[in-house]
Amino acid sequence: MGRLFGTDGIRGRANQDLTAELALDLAVAGSRVLTEDTGDRRRKAVVGRDPRLSGEFLECAVVAGLASTGVDVVRVGILPTPGLAHLVQASGADMGVMLTASHNPMPENGIKFFRRGGLKLDDATEDAIEQRMLQPWRRPMGVAIGRVMDSPGMVEDYVHHLISSVRSAAGEKVSLVGLKVVLDLANGAGHRTAPAAFRQLGAEVVVINGKPDGTNINDRCGASHPAELQRAVLEHGADLGIALDGDGDRCIAAAEDGDIVDGDQIMGILALTMQERGLLAHDTLVVTQMSNLGLDHALAEHGIRVVRTAVGDRYVFRAMREGGYSLGGEQVGHIIVPEFATTGDGTLTGLLLMTVMADLGAPLSEMASFVHRLPQELINVPEVDKYRVETDREVVAALEAANRVLGAEGRVLLRPSGTEQIVRVMVECTDADRARAVAQGLAQVVRERLAL
Template identity: 75%
Template sequence: MGRLFGSDGVRGRANQDLTAELALDLAVAASHVLGESGAQRRLKALVGRDPRISGQFLECAVVAGLASTGVDVVRVGVIPTPGLAHLVRAGGADLGVMLTASHNPMPENGIKFFRAGGWKLDDAAEDAIEAQLLEPWQRPMGAAVGRVSDAPQLVEEYVHHLVSTLRTVTQDNISLVGLKVVLDLANGAGHRTAPAAFRELGAEVVVINGKPDGTNINDRCGSTHPEELQRAVLEHGADLGIALDGDADRAIAVAADGEIVDGDQMIAILALAMQERGLLKGRAVVVTSMSNLGLDHALKDRGIDVIRTDVGDRHVMRAMRDGGYNLGGEPVGHVILRDLATTGDGALTALMLMAVMSDSGAPLAELASVVQRIPQVLINVPDVDKHRVETDADVVAAVAAANAALGARGRVLLRPSGTEQVVRVMVECEDAERSRAVAEGLAAVVAERLTLRTTTPRSTARG
C-alpha cells in the first residue's frame, strides 16, 4: 500500500478508496497519535464535514473510531474547514477531524486532521498515524468509552469569529456598507456562514450556488469554475465577486469588470495594505513554487521579499511559522493570515480584501493591477518516471541551461505530480513565444529521458 496521506489529508472515491472501515481505522490511529500521552483527563475531538452525502456515513465511522478509544466527540455538522480549525483552537480540543475533499467533485471525499491548536499535521504526524494503523491497541470498556454529543450551534461562533476578527484587525470598526458582492458558495460548507458574516458587516450580498443538496458541491461552480460568477458580477453590477470552494478554505475574486483576481493578486493587495500599516512581519510573504513571477516583481519593487515553498498550504504555513511571517498562500486562493487563522480561510480573506477596498476607496481591478502576470506555459508530460526528475543528469542540465538563458526575468519549474506518473513542466517569461519554446524543449527532454512508454506531451498555456 502506498502512502495514504496526500498534499492535504487522505482523499479518494468515497466508499471505494475511502471506505467506512478506513475512516474508522484512521480515526483510531489519529486519537492515539494526536491525543495527549498519559493525559489524566478525557480527550476531546471535534468533527465537522462539508455537505457531501458520503460525509454522513464517513462521519459516523470517524465518530465511532474516536469514541471507541475513549475520546469524547462533539459533532459540529456542516462547517467550513477553517471554521473547524478555529473551533479546535478556541475550544481547547485535542484534535479535529474534517470530512471533505475540498474543491474536488462529489464522488470524492477526504479526511483532514487537525492537532491541538487547530494546526494541520506535518509529515511526521501523518507517517505516525499510518504506522499506527497496523498496531494493536487496548480497548477501553464501560464508562471509559467516549461520549458523543452534537453542537451545531458552534457554527454561529465561527461566524462571530469572522466578524469580530475583521473589526479587531482594522481597528476602525470598519463597515462594508456600500459594497455589493456576489458570493458563489460552490454549494458547499460555506453556504450559511459566509453570507451571514458579510451581511452583518453591512455588505449587500447576492448569493449563487448556495443550496447544497449533497451531490452538487463544486459542480461547475465555485473557485475552480468561476465563469458563472463572472457573469453574475456583470449582471448585478456588483463591486466584486467571491468564489469559495467546497470546504471554503480558499477564495478566488472577480473584479467589477468580470476579470479574475487570483490568490497571487490578493496576497499582493493584502501585503501592501499590511506593510502600509506596519503589520507585515518580516517584510515578506510566503508562497509556493506555483505563484506567478509577476508577484515577485510587484512586491520586490516595493521592498517586500517573496519566499517560496513546495506546493501545499501546509508547507506555506510551516515556512511562515518557522520564519515568523504572517501572510502567505497559493495562486489557487489559499491565503493564510497567520495572526488570525491557523489555515487558509476563504471568507476571512475576502472580508480583508473588501476592507482594503473600503478603506482605500479603490476598485478591486485597480488594486489588483499591481501584479502584472508573466505569461506562463504548463506542459504535462505523462507516463514518465517522475521520481527521477531531480536526479537524471540530462534533465538537470537542461533545466540549468534554461534557467540561465531566461535570467532573472523568467524561471523554470519541473514538478512531479503527487498522484500520477506525470511531470509538470512550467516556464514563465515575459516573451510568451519564448516561454513556449523553452517549455516544449524541456518537455521533450523529460519525455525522452524519463519515459515509461512512448507518449505525446499535453500542453496548456496561461496568461
C-alpha cells in the same frame, strides 16, 4: 496506493480508495497519536464535513473510530475547513477531523486531521499515524468509551470569529455598506457561513452556487471554475466577486470589470496594506513555488521580501511560524493571516479584501493592477504514475533541458499533485509562446514515460 497522506490530508475516490474501513482505522490511529499525551483526563475531538454525500458514511466511520479509543466526539456538521480548525482551537479540543476533498470533484473525498490548537500535521506526525495503523492497541471499555454529541450551533461561533477578525485602517468596526459582492460558494461548506458574515458587516450579497445537494459540490463552479462568477459580477453590476472552493479554504476574486484577481494579486494587495499599517512582520510575504515571479518583482519595489516554500498551505504556515511572519499563502487562494487563522480561510480573505476596498474607496481592478504577472503555462498530466516523476531518467533529463532552454528568463516546476493522480507541469517565462512550447514538450515526455 503509496503513502496515504498527500499535500493536504488523505484523499481518494470515496468507497473505493477511501473506504469506511480505512476511515475508521485512520481515526483510531490518529486518536492514538494526537491524544496520547493527555494523561487521565477525558479527551475531545471536533468532527466536521463538507456537503458531499459520501461524507455522511465517512463521518460515521470516523466518529466510531474516535469514540472507540475513548475520545469524546463533538459533531458540528457542515462547515468550512478553517471553521473546523478554529473550533478545535477555541474549544480546547485535543484534535479535529474534517471530511472533505476540498476543490476536487464530488466522487472523491478526504480526511484532514488537526492537532491541538487547530494546527495541521507535519510529515513526521502523519508518518506516525500511518505506522500506528499497523500496530495492535488496547481498547477501552465501560465508562472509558468515548461519548458522541451533536453541536451544530458551534458554527455560529465561527461566523462571529470571522466578523470580529476584520477591522478598518483606523482600528474601528468594519462597515461594508455600499459594496455589492457576488459570492460563488461552489455548492460547498461555506454556503451558510460566508453569506452570513458578509451580510452582517453590511455588504449587499448576491449568492450563486449556494444550494448544495450532496452531488453538485465544485461542479463547474467555485474557485477552480470562476467563469460563472465573472459573468455574474458583470450581470449584477457588483463591485467584486468572491469564489470559494468546496471546503471554503480558498478565495479567488473577480474585479468589477470581470477580470480574475488570483491569490498572488490578493496577497500583494494585503501585503501592501499590512505594510502601511505596520502589520507586515519583517516586511516579508511567504508564498509557494507556484506563485508568479511578477509578484516578487512588484513587491520588491515597495521593499517587501518574498520567501518561497513547498506547495501546500501547511508548509507556508510552518515557515511563517518559524520566521515570525504575518502573511502568506498560495496562488490558488489559500491565504493565511496567522493572527486570525491557522489555515487558509476563503471567507476571511474575502472580508479582508473588501475591508481594504472600503478603506481606500478604490476599485479592485485598480488595486490589483500593480502586480504584472509573467506568462505562466500550467499543464496537468492525468493518468500517470506521479511517484516516478523524480526518478525516471528521461523525465529528469527533459526537465534539465527545459531549464537550459529558458535560462535566466524563466523557470520550470515539475511536481506530483499531493491530492490527485496527476503531474503538474508549470513553466514561467518572459515570452508566453516559449513558455507554452516548453510546457507542452515536457508534458508530452511525462505523459509517455509515466503512463499507467
